[in-house]
Amino acid sequence: MKTLICDCNRTMTLDRPALARALEATPKANADGIADVHSVLCRREAPAFQRAAKSGEELLVACTQESRLFQELAEQTEGAPGLAERPIRFVNIRETGGWSRDGSAATAKLAALIAAAQLPPPEPVPTVSYRSVGRCLVIGSGPRAEAAAAMLDGKLDVTLLVEGGELPQQHERVVMRGHLTGLKGWLGAFEASWESSNPIDLDLCTRCNACIAACPEGAIDFGYQVDLARCTSHRDCVDVCQAAGAIDFNRSARAEEGRFDMVLDLQAVPAFTMHEPPQGYFHAASDDELIRVAMELREMVGEFEKPKYFHYEQRLCAHSRNQQIGCSACIDVCSTQAIRSDASLKGKTAGRVRGLAAPLTAGIVVEPHLCMGCGACSTVCPTGALSFAYPGPVDLGRRIHTMLSAYSAGGGRHAALLLHSQKEGTERINELGRLASAGRAHGVPARVLPLALWHNASVGLDVWLAAFAQGANQVWVLVGDTEAPQYLQALNEQMAQAQAIVSGLGFAGEHFRLITASTVPTLDAALQAAPAQGVPKPAPFNILSDKRATLEMALSHLLSQLPTKAVAPDVIALPRAGALFGSLKVDANKCTLCLSCVGACPSNALADNADQPQIKFIEKNCVQCGLCETTCPENAIELEPRLLLADGGRTRLQSRVLHEAQPFHCVRCAKPFGTRMGIENMIAKLAGHAAFQGAAASRLKMCSDCRVIDMYSNSNEQRITEL
Known part of the structure; x- marks a missing residue:
């Protein structure tokens, strides 16, 4: 790829050798393709652009101001491939940093922006017509x-x-x-x-x-x-x-x-x-x-088309089981009412397991014609059943990792990743850069790396923590005046979760913040915030399409890169709103071990024990969806948002017993069945019922086999007596 850069009539300080060195140290970046620094590439130095266009190589121009002119010039250049065959890419290095007061120190940032722009475009997504x-x-x-x-x-x-x-x-x-x-x-x-x-x-x-x-x-x-x-x-x-x-x-x-x-x-x-x-x-x-x-x-x-912005995996959805509602985060946050509960499976069963009806799984329905692509549903989804696809997590993660790697290779320190919407956020940043060029504002600082998203609500805890683990000391999200209230609430809740985890691990400072800048001076002041403490060594991993897997990799790296003298606590308490990690509290005085919660759990966090009455739990798998809590007939379960880190985080990977009870032994054969509390409760509730008196009452204390034998024996004895 050939990269053309321009200092816009010498209003920016651009160091081509330093940019090339930063890109050489960045995987997948192209340093050899950087041409000499131009000053008026869009005017008298336009022949340099035409020569580059005729080369047939992929072309990146570090100027968005004159993108239309460059495209028209390429079309008019004899021997240059058409834009349909070889589209030109553009990256803004002027308003995003070159025009700031510390623009002369922004080489590492400009290298990061160029390296990210050199990446191949995201994979195409299906369209909606x-x-x-x-x-x-x-x-x-x-x-x-x-x-x-x-x-x-x-x-x-x-x-x-x-x-x-x-x-x-x-x-x-x-x-x-x-x-x-x-x-x-x-x-x-x-x-x-x-x-x-x-x-x-x-x-x-x-x-x-x-x-x-x-x-x-x-x-x-x-x-x-x-x-x-x-x-x-x-x-x-x-x-x-x-x-x-x-x-x-x-x-x-x-x-x-x-x-x-x-x-x-x-x-x-x-x-x-x-x-x-x-x-x-x-x-x-x-x-x-x-x-x-x-x-x-x-x-x-x-006829019109738009991208299908989301991808839905019903098997991961924690919305409902057995006609009980658990997580409804995506439905609550959607500002277009494009998401609704799927009632199509109501009243049906999903087969039989061990002679019992298997858990009935029902999810949600997303109407793609109503979806406007905010991505907030994927941000609040605890399991990753809903993911944003424009671009997907892998493409976005590659872009973030490339930016942070290039910034670090260029000698940059204390990187702050600024996520903003592609339209409103870009306009606000460009306006700030314009004022900075005239000396009326500081501009985007050299350590702040702006990254445009289709919508600023489309990424959340997994991407933010991964970016922090990869070397971003801070992650900020810029929001405008027109955001839906539910978006702001969801982003604030996710920010609180991320900050609680990082602060709990001993990292000092404010690492995650929602920047609501109603005016350019407000934005200018917000971007001057002091750096926070970052990881000693950035993580090498890439963000995955699996949300929970990305979170686990980020947590694992953070545990291995604690600040000096910091000791990981056994438990980090998390805010209840928006929690994606946690445990359960089971009230032993109420729980009868009916195992309804086990059947309802969509993430295999809960399990039973075939040999004795127990509820077993793997904390890593729990997504705090609340299905067990709403399903429990005795109201014996309470969610406990937290991050368990005991034994280096290995404890949360292991199965442990949440609750167990003494089995009830059959009064006829002594075989264990049910639980003592469950059988005693049943006997107490049926004590006054006419159908459960005498021998029938005794059968309540028998296992299923002995109950049949006893009924058959009593029936034969009665027949003999009658004869």
């Missing part, structure tokens, strides 16, 4: 709906659903009166339902105005609906409308529905109240918003 032919439903009052329809005419097939307000004399489009009762769907597949109860049918009305003139109470106006509060049943309007037959006071309320590709909602209260409404739905409360969304709606005809 939408098809719109332009059927648009406009909901609102008559005059405003008509004004909106006029803006959309010529491009869209508009239908109006109005409730109140006058209508124009000319009948140019389909207009329906009624109250919206339901709306669901997405671009190309909206389903609307409404109810109409007025005597005048607008579909039949010719707007001849005869009814308005005939009504003695003035109960009909140019909205062509009867004001039933003013009407005194003269029915003069019915007489003058006989030819059209549009007025019928005996008409019952009608429930109607229709399918549309787009919806323009002009109501004061939007039909969709979630933070992120579906694609194809627009709400415009003001006239300024109406003009903006009308322009967008006019372009939403045709």
